[in-house]
Amino acid sequence: MISPLDRARLLDAEMQLQRSWLELNLRQLSQAARSSPWAKLNALKLGTVGISILKHRSIWIAAVSLLINLYRRHARKEKL
Numbered sequence: 001m002i003s004p005l006d007r008a009r010l011l012d013a014e015m016q017l018q019r020s021w022l023e024l025n026l027r028q029l030s031q032a033a034r035s036s037p038w039a040k041l042n043a044l045k046l047g048t049v050g051i052s053i054l055k056h057r058s059i060w061i062a063a064v065s066l067l068i069n070l071y072r073r074h075a076r077k078e079k080l
Contacts, residue, residue, distance in 0.1 A: 002010075
């Protein structure tokens, strides 16, 4: 039978191991985030919302579609 003191030591050691594992994962993720191409956008001071919007492909597709439609309208007006 395990004494309460031994059990407490075991739980403490397990929590220290989990904490160390989480810190390692956090370091890896933060280093990956710093080396990502999106990290360069932080210099633009867009904020979290601005960067998250730029990451969505559908926003880029909508922007390109809007630009194409504006170009077509402009081209049609010049023909008339």
